[in-house]
Amino acid sequence: xxxxxxxxxxxxxxxxxxxxxxxxxxxxxxxxxxxxxxxxxxxxxxxxxxxxxxxxxxxxxxxxxxxxxxxxxxxxxxxxxxxxxxxxxxxxxxxxxxxxxxxxxxxxxxxxxxxxxxxxxxxxxxxxxxxxxxxxxxxxxxxxxxxxxxxxxxxxxxxxxxxxxxxxxxxxxxxxxxxxxxxxxxxxxxxxxxxxxxxxxxxxxxxxxxxxxxxxxxxxxxxxxxxxxxxxxxxxxxxxxxxxxxxxxxxxxxxxxxxxxxxxxxxxxxxxxxxxxxxxxxxxxxxxxxxxxxxxxxxxxxxxxxxxxxxxxxxxxxxxxxxxxxxxxxxxxxxxxxxxxxxxxxxxxxxxxxxxxxxxxxxxxxxxxxxxxxxxxxxxxxxxxxxxxxxxxxxxxxxxxxxxxxxxxxxxxxxxxxxxxxxxxxxxxxxxxxxxxxxxxxxxxxxxxxxxxxxxxxxxxxxxxxxxxxxxxxxxxxxxxxxxxxxxxxxxxxxxxxxxxxxxxxxxxxxxxxxxxxxxxxxxxxxxxxxxxxxxxxxxxxxxxxxxxxxxxxxxxx
Numbered sequence: 001x002x003x004x005x006x007x008x009x010x011x012x013x014x015x016x017x018x019x020x021x022x023x024x025x026x027x028x029x030x031x032x033x034x035x036x037x038x039x040x041x042x043x044x045x046x047x048x049x050x051x052x053x054x055x056x057x058x059x060x061x062x063x064x065x066x067x068x069x070x071x072x073x074x075x076x077x078x079x080x081x082x083x084x085x086x087x088x089x090x091x092x093x094x095x096x097x098x099x100x101x102x103x104x105x106x107x108x109x110x111x112x113x114x115x116x117x118x119x120x121x122x123x124x125x126x127x128x129x130x131x132x133x134x135x136x137x138x139x140x141x142x143x144x145x146x147x148x149x150x151x152x153x154x155x156x157x158x159x160x161x162x163x164x165x166x167x168x169x170x171x172x173x174x175x176x177x178x179x180x181x182x183x184x185x186x187x188x189x190x191x192x193x194x195x196x197x198x199x200x201x202x203x204x205x206x207x208x209x210x211x212x213x214x215x216x217x218x219x220x221x222x223x224x225x226x227x228x229x230x231x232x233x234x235x236x237x238x239x240x241x242x243x244x245x246x247x248x249x250x251x252x253x254x255x256x257x258x259x260x261x262x263x264x265x266x267x268x269x270x271x272x273x274x275x276x277x278x279x280x281x282x283x284x285x286x287x288x289x290x291x292x293x294x295x296x297x298x299x300x301x302x303x304x305x306x307x308x309x310x311x312x313x314x315x316x317x318x319x320x321x322x323x324x325x326x327x328x329x330x331x332x333x334x335x336x337x338x339x340x341x342x343x344x345x346x347x348x349x350x351x352x353x354x355x356x357x358x359x360x361x362x363x364x365x366x367x368x369x370x371x372x373x374x375x376x377x378x379x380x381x382x383x384x385x386x387x388x389x390x391x392x393x394x395x396x397x398x399x400x401x402x403x404x405x406x407x408x409x410x411x412x413x414x415x416x417x418x419x420x421x422x423x424x425x426x427x428x429x430x431x432x433x434x435x436x437x438x439x440x441x442x443x444x445x446x447x448x449x450x451x452x453x454x455x456x457x458x459x460x461x462x463x464x465x466x467x468x469x470x471x472x473x474x475x476x477x478x479x480x481x482x483x484x485x486x487x488x489x490x491x492x493x494x495x496x497x498x499x500x501x502x503x504x505x506x507x508x509x510x511x512x513x514x515x516x517x518x519x520x521x522x523x524x525x526x527x528x529x530x531x532x533x534x535x536x537x538x539x540x541x542x543x544x545x546x547x548x549x550x551x552x553x554x555x556x557x558x
Contacts, residue, residue, distance in 0.1 A: 001036060001051065003029035005401050007363030009431045015066050016361075016432045016504040017089050017479050022061045023361050023401065024126040024434060024500065025054075031130040031400040032123075033167050040128050041167030043262040044111070045120015049075035064089060075117045075124055086512070088474050092482040094119035096495075102486070108261065108282070118486070121439040125482040125498035129357060130399035131171040131201075133438060136388065136407050137345075137355050138175035141313070144344035145250060146179060149309045156180040156223040159216050161241060161248035161303075162313075163234035163296075164255035165192040172254060173227035174201050178391045182219045184212055184228045184248070186237045188265045193229045199397045207231040213246050235267040235292035238299035242306075251303050251310045252340075253296065257317040260289040264320070267292045293321040297333055304336055313340050314440070314450045316493070342454035349451075350528040350535035352410030352521035355438040358420070360402040362431035368402040370429050374419050375404075379412055405438070410525050410539060411549025413437075414517040417503055421513060424505035432504040435513065439484065439496035442524020443469045447494035457531040463495040465527045470497040472523060476516030477501075518550045529555055 005026035006012065006019075013019040028047050032040035038047050038054065048054045053076040060070050060077055071079040072092040095107070095116050110116040122128040142160070146152045159182035162172050170192070173183040185202070187193050193205045203226045206212045212230040219226035230237065234255060241248070256263025265274055266288035277285050297317065304310040312318050318337055322330045341349070348354065360367045372393065376386040388406060408416065413435070423429045437444065445451040448460035466483065473481045482498035501516050503509055525543075528536035543553040 003035055005030050005363070007401070009362060013062050014064060017066060017502050018061045018064045020361055020432055020434045020502040020504075021090055021126065021480055021500065022058060024359060024436075025057065025061075027359065027400045028123055028126050028128040031128065031167075040120055040123035042118075042120050042123075043166075043256045043259055044118050045123040046075060046117045047123050047126065049117050050114070053077065061090075075119065085508070086477045088478055088481045090480040091474065092119075092125060092480070092484075092498075094124045094482065094484045096483060096485040107486075119482075119484045121484055121496055122436075122498065124484065125439070125480065125500070127357070127436040127438075127498055127500060128167070129359060129401075129403040129405070130167060131174065132396055132399055132403050133355065133357060133405050134168045135171040135175050135392070135396055136405040137438070137440075138171045138313075139178055139388070139391075140348065140407055141340050141344055142176055142179055142181065142250070145309060145311070146181075148344065150249075154180040155249070156182075156225050157220050158182070158249035159184060159220050160250040160252070161186075161238070161308075162251070163187065163238070163253045164315075165189070165196055165229065166254075166256055169254035170196050170201060173229070174395055177225060177227055178395050180225045181250075182216050182225045182227070184216045184230060186230050186232050186234045188231070188233050189271060190231055193231060197229065201227065201397070202229040203227045205229040205231070209237060209240055213241070213244065217246070233265060233267050233292070235295045238296045238303075242299040242302040247306055248303065248308050251300050251308045252313045253300075253317055254313045254315055255317070257293055257315045257320055260286040260293075260320050264289045264293060267295065287324075290320050290324045293317055294324050294329075297321040297325070297337070298329070301329075301332055301336060310336070311338050311340050311343055316449060319449050319493075339449060339453040341451050346528075346533070347535050348407065348409075349442045349524060350533040351539045352442050352525040353407050354409075354441040354521070354524070355405050356408040356413050357403060357405040357436050357438070358417075359434040359436065360431075361434060362429075363401055364430055365398075365402055367429045367431065367433070368404070370423055371416075371420055371433060372404065374423070375406055375408075375416055378416060378419065379408075382412075410521040410543065410553075411518065411551075413521055414514045415549045417501070417513040417517055418510050421503035421505060421510050424503055432502050432509075434479075434500055434502050435517070436498070436500045437520075439498050442521055443527050444498070444520070444524070445494060445496040447496075449493065455531050456533060459531060465523070466495045466497040469520060469523050472519040473497065473499045473516050476519045477512035478516040478520075479512070514551075522550065522553050525553060526555055 029035040069083040070090045163186040165187040176183045376389045446463040478499045480500040486494045525539045540553045
């Protein structure tokens with residue numbers, strides 16, 4: 001069954017708030033990896049539990065009143081409750097389990113029995129917008145790495161070695177191109193290579209390592225950046241590159257290594273034998289996958305020794321590999337391969353700056369232009385925003401409903417959303433616009449090996465913050481509030497809160513947008529201020545100055 005998000009200005013639901021959420025559910029399946037299985041991204045991240053649940057949810061949204069709330073439990077609807085007009089229209093909790101129950105084996109067992117799903121963060125919160133959602137983050141990450149290690153803002157003479165071209169990994173060569181970086185991206189699935197090549201995300205697809213290295217070397221020598229895709233297994237290709245004379249400037253990875261059973265193809269397996277082996281002997285598949293990850297990690301360490309800048313890009317590769325590495329190697333992995341957040345992006349998160357996004361519910365690219373123009377002109381004190389919008393317009397192919405991810409901070413998000421709401425009200429935008437963000441945001445996630453690794457106050461695994469965030473979002477009147485926890489390789493490792501708020505042109509929407517967005521990103525600033533980050537303390541002080549974006553943040557020092 002294929003699903004396409006509705007476009008236009010006609011309503012199927014009783015309000016635009018409900019219509020927006022229905023279109024976003026449809027949209028995550030339109031842009032998803034395996035929509036026929038309801039899988040949106042990351043191998044097993046699902047939008048809803050099953051097709052019966054999908055039909056029940058869509059029926060409920062069509063009938064939902066603005067003083068009612070649809071309650072979802074792990075991807076299935078369980079109730080429609082009478083609340084009030086300022087309450088969320090949908091609340092969702094997915095796979096949240098208590099400590100000793102949050103094990104991989106229990107998760108996989110419950111998954112096989114169809115008792116749970118992994119919500120894939122933005123998948124079951126209906127906030128996924130394809131590679132568009134992470135392109136901004138990958139761009140900011142590579143930009144920070146270039147500035148930190150090479151004191152450069154663009155680098156046509158440098159190249160990146162990485163792997164993985166799934167829903168999120170496919171952002172890598174496009175983001176690098178925006179910085180004039182060449183890329184060599186290893187991918188084991190020829191269909192993913194072909195798909196990205198067809199949409200212009202890759203310039204060249206090869207199946208021979210020597211040819212691929214020659215292509216990327218020529219591109220950097222000529223200062224003419226190229227995105228090269230290589231068919232192969234990262235566990236075999238990375239060691240081969242480490243053993244060659246080639247030396248990438250930056251080395252990372254974005255395979256679905258978070259899940260050793262479903263996400264990472266072990267060396268020596270074909271896609272077909274991998275699928276069948278997962279059913280016959282899943283334990284062996286996991287062992288082989290972790291051994292393969294260890295081979296890739298050893299190669300990354302070797303390239304780091306030779307001078308490459310090496311980091312993990314949020315996929316748990318280090319944790320998975322460390323389960324089979326020897327003790328001395330394990331120590332090196334976390335000492336020499338930093339996580340991307342701790343190494344590069346935390347100063348932005350400390351100011352509440354993170355992956356904010358908007359989705360154009362009409363499907364009209366003119367409406368997208370109006371929002372882009374507003375974002376480009378409203379914040380002259382941050383010229384990097386206008387620069388990003390310009391790059392995104394030129395380089396990012398649309399997927400599904402027109403959408404944009406842009407790294408906006410505290411007060412900026414609510415200011416833009418309220419301005420868009422006014423444009424919906426006066427007709428400059430033809431239909432409402434939905435605002436959301438990635439779950440990996442300033443206050444939205446606890447994950448001690450991704451977003452909260454190496455926190456200054458040793459609060460890496462403290463999950464109070466996303467729970468507080470969800471409560472504040474509900475209190476602020478967000479239209480959808482979700483609380484998700486991990487599955488597979490993420491079991492026991494993460495907790496997140498997701499949000500969507502609809503700008504439908506009404507005064508009530510303006511209030512919801514301002515309150516909820518300020519509470520959300522404001523809590524992120526407070527979270528980092530309490531941990532002792534100077535950038536966050538500065539942001540708190542700035543919020544109290546006349547003319548500042550957002551409500552004043554009243555931090556209690558203790």
